Amino acid sequence: MRRAVALSLALATALAARPVPAADAEGPMALTRRILTRSNEIVRASGDRKQKLAELSDLLRGFLDTEALADRAAHKHLAGRSPEEVAEFQRLFHDFFVRTYTQRLLLFDAPDFAYGAETVTGDDAKVGTEVVTPNDRFAVDYTLHRSPAGWRATDIVVEGVSLAQNFRAQFDAAVAKDSFQGLLERLRAKVATPAT
Amino acid sequence: MLAVFRKDLRLFFRDRSALLLSLLMPVLVITIIAQALFHDDSGPKLLVPVVNEDGGPVATTFEKLLAEHATVREVTRAEAERLVRDANDAAAAMVFPQGLSKRYLQGRPSEIELLTDPAAGSDVEAVKVLLLLMDKEAGALADPFAEDKITLRERNLTGHRLAVNAFEQRVPGFALMFVLMAVVFGTALTMHDERDWGTLSRLLVAPGGFMRILLGKLGARFVVGVVQMVLLLAWGHWMFGVSLGSSPWAFLLLTMASVFAIVAAGMLVAGVARTREQTLPLGLSVVMGLSALGGCWWPQWVQPDWMKDLAPAVLTTWAMQGLNDLILRDRGLQAMALPVGVLVLYGAATLGLGLWLFRVRHSAR
Numbered sequence: 001m002r003r004a005v006a007l008s009l010a011l012a013t014a015l016a017a018r019p020v021p022a023a024d025a026e027g028p029m030a031l032t033r034r035i036l037t038r039s040n041e042i043v044r045a046s047g048d049r050k051q052k053l054a055e056l057s058d059l060l061r062g063f064l065d066t067e068a069l070a071d072r073a074a075h076k077h078l079a080g081r082s083p084e085e086v087a088e089f090q091r092l093f094h095d096f097f098v099r100t101y102t103q104r105l106l107l108f109d110a111p112d113f114a115y116g117a118e119t120v121t122g123d124d125a126k127v128g129t130e131v132v133t134p135n136d137r138f139a140v141d142y143t144l145h146r147s148p149a150g151w152r153a154t155d156i157v158v159e160g161v162s163l164a165q166n167f168r169a170q171f172d173a174a175v176a177k178d179s180f181q182g183l184l185e186r187l188r189a190k191v192a193t194p195a196t
Numbered sequence: 197m198l199a200v201f202r203k204d205l206r207l208f209f210r211d212r213s214a215l216l217l218s219l220l221m222p223v224l225v226i227t228i229i230a231q232a233l234f235h236d237d238s239g240p241k242l243l244v245p246v247v248n249e250d251g252g253p254v255a256t257t258f259e260k261l262l263a264e265h266a267t268v269r270e271v272t273r274a275e276a277e278r279l280v281r282d283a284n285d286a287a288a289a290m291v292f293p294q295g296l297s298k299r300y301l302q303g304r305p306s307e308i309e310l311l312t313d314p315a316a317g318s319d320v321e322a323v324k325v326l327l328l329l330m331d332k333e334a335g336a337l338a339d340p341f342a343e344d345k346i347t348l349r350e351r352n353l354t355g356h357r358l359a360v361n362a363f364e365q366r367v368p369g370f371a372l373m374f375v376l377m378a379v380v381f382g383t384a385l386t387m388h389d390e391r392d393w394g395t396l397s398r399l400l401v402a403p404g405g406f407m408r409i410l411l412g413k414l415g416a417r418f419v420v421g422v423v424q425m426v427l428l429l430a431w432g433h434w435m436f437g438v439s440l441g442s443s444p445w446a447f448l449l450l451t452m453a454s455v456f457a458i459v460a461a462g463m464l465v466a467g468v469a470r471t472r473e474q475t476l477p478l479g480l481s482v483v484m485g486l487s488a489l490g491g492c493w494w495p496q497w498v499q500p501d502w503m504k505d506l507a508p509a510v511l512t513t514w515a516m517q518g519l520n521d522l523i524l525r526d527r528g529l530q531a532m533a534l535p536v537g538v539l540v541l542y543g544a545a546t547l548g549l550g551l552w553l554f555r556v557r558h559s560a561r
Contacts, residue, residue, distance in 0.1 A: 104301060107253040135251035138301065161302035170303075 028125035028144045028151045029118035035063045036113045036129065044110050056102040064101065065152035066094035068145065072155060073167035077180050085184070092187040099191075101156065101163075108133060125151065221481035228488045232499045241267045242322055245276040245289040252297025261330045262290075266323075280313045281353035284517075287316030288323040300345060307347045313354045315524030318365065319495060324348070354525040363436035368519040369492035371428035372512060376458050376492075377483045379421040383462025384479050386413060387554060388472040410551060414459050421455035441522035446529040450522060453536040454515040457543035461486070461511065464546050467553030486512045511546075514538045 026034065042055045070093040071078070078086050105111075108131055116128030123146040131138040143155040155164045174183045244266040248255045262268045271279070276289035291309035299306045308327065312320050331346040387410075390396040429451075432438035441447055465482055469475040487493055489503060490512020496504060507513045518535035521527040 107257050107301075109253065109256070133253060136297065138252075138298065158301045159298045161304070163303075166303040 026151070027118065028120060028127050028142075029115065031063070031151050032127045032129065032142050032144070032153075033113075033115060035059065039105055040111060040113060043106060043108065049106065052106060053099070053102055056105060057098050060098050060101060061094075063153055064098060065145065065147065065154045066090070066097050068152075068154040069093070069097055069164050069167075072164035074171045074183075077171060077175055077183070081180070085180075089184060089187070092184065092191050095191045096187055097163075097167075104158075221477045225481050225484045225488070228485055228503070232488055232494065232503060241265070242319060242326070243267045243269065243279070243286045244323060244326065245269050245271045245279050245286050247271060247273045247276050247289060247291040249273075249294045250292045250296035254297035254300040255292040258292060258330055261333045262326060265326050265329065276311055277353055280311050284313060284315070284354075284520075286313075287319030288312040290323075290327065303345075305345050305347055307349050310348055310350045311353050312350055313525070314352055315354055315365075315520050316495065318362070355527070363432065364438045364523055367432035367436060367438045368429065368523055369487075369516060371425060371432065372454065372490075372515055372519065373483065373487040373492045374428060375421055375425045375455065376461075376486060376512070378424060379417055379455065379458045380462040380465055380483055381475075381479050382420065383414060383417045383459055384466040384469060384475045385472065386417070387463075387466035388469070388475055392472060406555060407551065410463075410554070414463060414547075417462065418455055418459045421458060422451055425451045425455055439523050439526070441528075442526055443522070443528040446522055446527075446532045449529070449536055450515070450518040450532050450539075453539035453543070454511070454518070457511040457515070457539040457546065460543040460545075460547035460550060463550030463554065465550075467550040467557065470557065486510050489513065491516045511539060511542050514542070 038059055039056060042052050042059065045052070067090055070090045073093070074089065078089060081089070112132040114130040114132050114137070116130065117126075118128075119126045125144040125146075127142045127144065129140050129142065131140055139157075139159050141157040142153045143157065144151045145154045155162050157163070171183060174186060178186075242265075244262060246259055246262070246268055248259065248270055259268055259270065269279075271289075273291065276286075276291070279286045280289050289311040291311065293306065293309065296306045296308075310323065310327070312323075314320060327346070327348065387396075429438065429440060429447075433440050461482060462479075465475060465479050469478050489499075489507055489510045491507070492512055496507055496513070499507070514535040518532055518539075521531045521535070525531075
């Protein structure tokens with residue numbers, strides 16, 4: 001009996017001591033709210049724009065699933081490419097997307113966020129939010145997917161327009177005008193340009 | 197030779213007023229020109245009125261970016277139209293439409309309305325360049341990959357034409373300056389010539405009366421000035437395609453009023469200058485000063501505030517306003533009422549003062 005109790009206690013202690021993955025601790029809404037709250041703190045804090053950009057980028061890297069976004073935006077152009085080309089595209093797209101998103105966030109001087117509905121369907125979720133400014137409200141919906149690392153955003157829909165779709169249209173136009181290599185070249189140039 | 201050299205120098209230094217004028221006046225003119233063009237290290241900034249119907253983050257960002265290159269003033273649409281169309285204080289105003297921020301963040305293009313005064317010519321082009329620059333910088337901030345987010349719809353507030361050529365901006369100003377030069381010197385020097393020739397004393401006691409004779413002489417200068425102005429602008433029309441406006445009566449009325457005020461300015465120079473030697477630096481300074489202040493050489497917005505405040509007090513400002521309304525804005529007789537009225541009043545006052553000074557000065561001798 002004493003052994004059983006000791007075993008139970010040991011098991012309970014071990015379970016309590018086990019690190020709980022963020023995904024388990026936070027649902028899609030909680031995660032989105034935490035990221036946006038922290039974003040807001042960074043945007044409102046004193047400090048120059050470049051510093052804020054760097055902090056926002058660090059914060060969003062773990063939140064945005066840019067591989068999924070890259071696949072949505074350039075799936076047909078990645079088919080048949082060498083693994084090196086795909087890897088380079090995903091790396092460039094990651095930097096590019098994070099920069100684009102953070103720069104858009106910084107357009108809002110001191111945004112407030114309002115939170116709408118959370119819809120979870122299996123491993124997919126949608127979280128509705130609004131950026132509230134003194135004159136207007138901007139609907140921003142996050143599409144999230146549960147991965148082994150936790151919930152991550154696979155698309156952002158601004159005022160009904162998906163950023164992934166938006167990028168897809170731009171990438172399609174760029175490839176049609178030039179080539180996939182030309183697209184890579186433009187992304188390299190954009191990413192190499194210091195953020196403003 | 198040495199004796200002649202010494203005599204001429206003595207003569208030059210004996211006329212203290214001429215000496216002072218020949219030194220002071222160029223300094224004054226150089227100061228005006230330098231102040232107008234280089235009064236600020238960062239260079240003069242265009243005034244760009246902005247109508248912010250969006251009120252969102254993108255329009256705010258646009259305004260901030262514009263403010264780096266221009267003087268931005270957020271106003272209502274009515275005030276923007278007044279600044280461009282009526283006051284001509286701005287070459288163009290921008291209207292950021294409602295929903296601009298939402299469309300921009302969605303990645304959809306937006307149409308910005310540009311309310312223009314094409315009479316401002318290169319300044320309108322400068323505003324368009326600023327708009328492109330703003331779009332590029334905003335693109336780099338908000339969407340580094342997207343291009344052509346902004347389309348432009350231009351609306352002329354002051355006439356029917358969307359553009360004027362460079363000659364139309366320059367020829368009227370230079371024509372006015374040359375008429376100013378010819379008429380001011382012609383009028384002032386002819387008065388002193390009469391004195392130097394010894395005929396002034398005869399005129400002063402002539403049966404026709406001093407005033408009538410003087411007015412006769414001024415009348416001749418007036419006719420010559422009007423013909424010169426008409427010929428110069430006609431040459432500009434024939435050679436460079438400069439419009440002369442749609443109303444010949446307005447054109448003639450403005451020309452006559454401008455030349456009348458210029459003849460009066462010449463009479464004032466003749467009244468102020470005691471000698472022919474004094475007439476040259478004084479006349480030159482008047483011509484250059486009036487040309488600079490009145491916007492004959494450059495648009496008045498480049499000038500510092502103190503010069504802009506002074507500008508309504510010079511005849512060339514009103515003559516140029518009339519010429520710009522006539523040639524660049526295709527306005528008619530009605531638009532000439534203000535500039536012509538001011539020029540006539542200005543000319544009458546200046547002429548009265550010049551005649552009085554001249555009579556007092558030379559009757560006393």
